Amino acid sequence: MRKIGEWLLKIIVFIVVWGYVVYQFMTMEQDVTVIFTDEHFSVSIFLVVCALLFFNWGLEARKWQLLVNRSQPISFGKAVSGVLVGLPLALITPNRIGEIGGRAIVLEKGYKDAVFATFLGSLMQFSSTLLFGVLGVVLYLVFLPHTQAIESASWISLCVVVVCAVVVFVCKDQRWLKFVCLRVIGKNFYRKLMQLIHIYNVKDVLKTLLMSLLRYCVFSLQFMLLISMLIPELSFVELFVGITLTYLFTTIIPTSVLGEIGIRGSVAMFIFEAFTPQVAIIFQVSLLIWIINIVVPTLIGSVILLNVRKRKKQ
Numbered sequence: 001m002r003k004i005g006e007w008l009l010k011i012i013v014f015i016v017v018w019g020y021v022v023y024q025f026m027t028m029e030q031d032v033t034v035i036f037t038d039e040h041f042s043v044s045i046f047l048v049v050c051a052l053l054f055f056n057w058g059l060e061a062r063k064w065q066l067l068v069n070r071s072q073p074i075s076f077g078k079a080v081s082g083v084l085v086g087l088p089l090a091l092i093t094p095n096r097i098g099e100i101g102g103r104a105i106v107l108e109k110g111y112k113d114a115v116f117a118t119f120l121g122s123l124m125q126f127s128s129t130l131l132f133g134v135l136g137v138v139l140y141l142v143f144l145p146h147t148q149a150i151e152s153a154s155w156i157s158l159c160v161v162v163v164c165a166v167v168v169f170v171c172k173d174q175r176w177l178k179f180v181c182l183r184v185i186g187k188n189f190y191r192k193l194m195q196l197i198h199i200y201n202v203k204d205v206l207k208t209l210l211m212s213l214l215r216y217c218v219f220s221l222q223f224m225l226l227i228s229m230l231i232p233e234l235s236f237v238e239l240f241v242g243i244t245l246t247y248l249f250t251t252i253i254p255t256s257v258l259g260e261i262g263i264r265g266s267v268a269m270f271i272f273e274a275f276t277p278q279v280a281i282i283f284q285v286s287l288l289i290w291i292i293n294i295v296v297p298t299l300i301g302s303v304i305l306l307n308v309r310k311r312k313k314q
Contacts, residue, residue, distance in 0.1 A: 010297025012040055020078060035226075035230055035284045035288065038230055038281070040229055040230050040232060041229065041230065042229055045214040045225055045226070046226075046233065048225065049222045049225050050292060051220050051287075052219075052221060052222050053222075053296065055218050055291060055298070056081060056215060056218045056219050056222075056293060057080070057084070057293075057297055059211050059218065060078070060083050060121070060215060061076065061079040061080040061082075061083045061213055062076065062079065062104065062211060063121050063124070063208055063212065064082065064083055064117055064118065064121055065077050065078075065079035066207060066208060066211075067116075067117035067120055067121055067200070067204070067208060068107070068114065068117045068206065070199045070200060070204065071117075071199060071222075072108060074106070074107065074108065078106050079106075081106050081304050081308075082102070082104075082105070082106040082114075083103065083301075084297055084300050084301035084304055085102040085103065085106060085152065085299040085301050085304050085305045085308065086099035086100070086101075086102030086118075086303060087099070087102070087294070087297055087298040088102070088298050088301050088302045089101060089102035089305070090102065091152055091159065091298060093179070099118065100115050100118045100119075101114075102305070103117075103118055104309055105305070106308065111199065114189070119201065120200070120205075120208065121208060121212070124205070124208045124209045124212040125212045125215065125216070126251065127164075127209065128130040128209070128212040128213045128215070128216040129216065129247050129248060129251045130248070130251075131213070131214055132159060132220070132244045132247070132248075133244050133245065133247065133248025134242075134248075136240065136241045136245045136248065137154045137155075137158050137243065137244075137245065137248070139237060139240065139241050140154060140245065141154060141156045141190070142220040142239060143237055144237065144238065144274075144275075147274050150245070150270070150271060150274055151241070154245065159193040159208055168172075174196060181241065209283060212229045216247075219289070220243050220244070221284065222265055222289055222292070222293070223243050223246075223286075223289055224239050224240075225241075226285045226288065226289065227239060227242075227272075227281075228283055230278075230281050231276055231278055231281060231282075233276070234275055234276060238275045241271075242268070242271050242272045242275060245267075245271050245273075245298075246264065246267050246268045246271055246286075249267045249271070250263055250264050250267050252268070264286050264287040264290065265282075265283040265287060266283075268282045268285075268286045269282050273279070279300050
């Protein structure tokens with residue numbers, strides 16, 4: 001019943017967000033222009049955005065390498081391969097669970113090592129999104145004129161972040177939490193996770209968080225460069241608020257693979273509509289960022305995955 005409920009929620013979200021996208025394109029007054037033929041389009045800026053792809057996933061690979069190295073040393077090249085191999089498997093599995101198995105393929109041993117390293121890295125990336133998102137909410141509420149809908153969504157998101165932080169702080173040492181973990185993942189797996197937790201120190205966590213913050217800045221810069229190029233009248237504060245709120249709202253909305261780009265595009269249009277009428281460009285930029293940062297690395301990861309499997313069969 002829980003799984004059925006989750007899928008029903010994702011289907012509803014999918015229908016709503018894509019319905020919102022279609023509605024926006026059908027009701028907007030200006031023509032829907034293709035960004036590559038826009039008069040403000042700059043090839044040099046576009047190439048910079050494409051180049052930042054390597055910094056984006058390079059930071060993710062370095063972060064994963066740092067975490068895995070505590071249990072088994074791996075090279076940076078192998079970490080890059082693991083991160084890229086995880087992408088195609090993430091797209092074809094529920095809740096992106098295949099990403100963990102994909103990264104584990106490149107390791108000599110220890111699927112469980114990959115599980116916790118990937119989980120901790122994702123947790124730090126999620127924390128980075130929350131930190132920047134809260135800053136975006138504050139800037140929006142203090143400095144910008146705001147609509148009731150976005151203000152309500154901002155307060156709800158802020159409350160969710162606060163509640164999560166309080167729950168983690170209050171319940172981290174509770175016995176019932178350990179009992180739930182034992183029931184969900186099993187005694188042996190829980191013991192292995194506890195062993196892995198203790199091999200990481202505060203310095204490792206802070207390094208991981210720093211790299212997560214840097215990575216957030218990289219893919220946010222990609223978004224900012226394209227929007228500022230095509231809609232130059234937007235201020236830095238409007239760009240910062242629009243981007244951080246887009247990633248914040250997208251992160252806390254349940255989604256599926258098919259709905260991911262629809263959610264990101266519809267949320268971006270919903271927020272930036274308060275700053276500019278050119279929401280068609282906002283959606284196209286969201287789609288282009290998704291292609292650059294997800295589709296291209298996934299294709300590369302698919303090729304690497306085929307080569308890895310071929311070598312293992314031999």
